[in-house]
Amino acid sequence: MQSTPQVVVVGGGLAGLVATRRLADHGVDVALLERRDTVGGRVRTHDQNGYRFDRGFQVLFPTYPAVQRELDLEALELRRFTSGATIIGTDHRTVLADPRQKPSTLPATLTNDDVTMGDRLRVARLWLELRRVDPDQFFDGKHEADESIERYLRKRGFSDRFIERFFAPFYGGITLDRSLSTSSRVFEYTFATLADGGAAVPAAGMGAIPAQLAGHVRDAGGRLETGVEVEAVSSADQSATVTTADGETVEADAVVVATDPPAARELTGLESIPTDARACVTQYYALPAEADLETGKRLLLNAVDDDAPNHIVPHSAVAPEHAPDGTTLISATYLGEPDHSESELAERTQLALETWYPDQRFDALETLRTDRIEFAQFDQPPGVHNGLPDTRDPPGTVYLAGDYTRWSSIQGAMRSGQDAAQAVLEDYSL
Helix, strand or coil, X not given: CCCCCEXXXXXXXXXXXXXXXXXXXXXXXXXXXXXXXXXXXXXXEEEECCEEEXXXXXXXXXXXXXXXXXXXXXXXXXXXXXXXXXXXXXXCEEEEECCCCCHHHHHHHHCCCCCCHHHHHHHHHHHXXXXXXXXHHHCCCCCCCCCXXXXXXXXXXXXXXXXXXXXXXXXXXXXXXXXXXXXXXXXXXXXXXXXXXXXXEECCCCCHHHHHHHHHHHXXXXXXXECCCEEEEEEXXXXXEEEECCCCEEEECEEXXXXXXXXXXXXXXXXXXXXXXXXXEEEEEEEECCCCCCCCCCEEEECCCCCCCCEEECHHXXXXXXXXXXXXXXXXXXXXXXXXXXXXXXHHXXXXXXXXXXXXXXXXXXEEEEEXXXXXXXXXXXXXXXXXXXXXXXXXXXXXXXXXXXXXXXXXXXXXXXXXXXXXXXXXXC
16 A cells, blocks of 8 residues: 555544544645535534524533544633523522532532532542543443443432432533433443533534634644535445545545434445434524622533423623624523424423513514434443444455544544544554
C-alpha cells in the first residue's frame, strides 16, 4: 500500500470532522463529503432575529475525554448550567443543587421533600465511586454488569419518590427515555461526567462545536466539500469507490463512512448498525424580560405531569447571547413523537407553566421555533453496546465512524472519529 493514501470521509458530523482532522494531521490526502450545505450533523444552531436555536436541547459535557482532546474550550466561551435542577409538579416546586458549586443552595437542597437523607447519602457515595472509574471501563464490562437504569437505581436503594421525580425526568432529558429502560452504562458515564464538570453550551450555540472542528480540518490541510450526497460506497482490490447522487464516482484508497446510522447501514450493508431511534420535539418560546421561572440556570424538571413537557430550559438565563436584550428565551422538550400540532404543543406548555406557577400568567408566551427530531439518538437498552459494530467491520478498505460504534453521545461520536482515523493510519503504516 502507498504511504500517503487518499481517503474520503462520508458525512460531516462530529465523527467525520474528527476523523478528517486526525487524518489530515498525519499528512493524509483526505476530503470530507457532506450532503448538507453546512457541516455539523445533528449538532446545529440556527440564528434568527437575534435568537440562537440549537437543534433540539443539546449540551456539552466539557470533561468528556474526547472533548478535552479535540476542542479549544476556552475559544468556545462556554456558558455553564448550575448543577442540579428545579423539580416541579402541580402542587410543589423544590430545588436540588450541588452545594459544592453554590453553597447558598444547601438549605433548599437539605429541606427538599423529593429527596430523603438516604438518597442524598447514596448520591454522594455514587459520585465518589464513579469518579474513580476509568471512563473506558464503563462500556467494556469491567465495572458493572449491564442492566436498566431503573433496576440499577433500585438495587442501590434510591427511594421510589426520588427515582420518579428526579431521575426519570432528568435522565429522560439525557437519554430521551423517561421509563429509565436505557443501559445503566450510559447512566454511569454521564453521572460521573456531570459530577466532575457539569454541563454547558457555547456562547454562539452548539453549532460552534462543528464550526471549530471544521476550522481544525482546514488548518490541517483537509478538504470540506458540502452539498455532495453520497449514494453508494464499495471496495475491491485494496481500493474504494464513492458514487454520488449526481452519478459521479470518486476513487480513493479508503473510505470512512461517518453518516447517521440509517444511512451508514444502507451504504455498508452492516445489520449490526443500530437503527431503532429515540425521538423528541423541542419547541422554543419568547417571554418578556421580567418573566421569572425562579430556577436560575437550572433545568426545570416535570416530576409528575404526563401531558406537560419533560423539561424546560432557561436558555437566556444560561447564555444571554442566545436571545435579544429585553427577551427571555426558554424551550420545552417533549419525548417521543407527539402528533400534536405546533399550536397544540404551545398550548400544553402554557397550561403547564400556569399550573406550575399559579401566581403568574403566560399569555405572552410566543412560539419561535419547533424542531421535530425523529432520530435524536439510537436506542440503548441493556446489552446493546456489546453488539455494536467495529470501525473495521465493513469489507475492504471501508471504515466506520459514528457514535453507533461506541454509545450515543458527543463523546461517542468524537471517540469514534479518533478510532476510525487510527485504524486507517495503522493499516497504512502511518
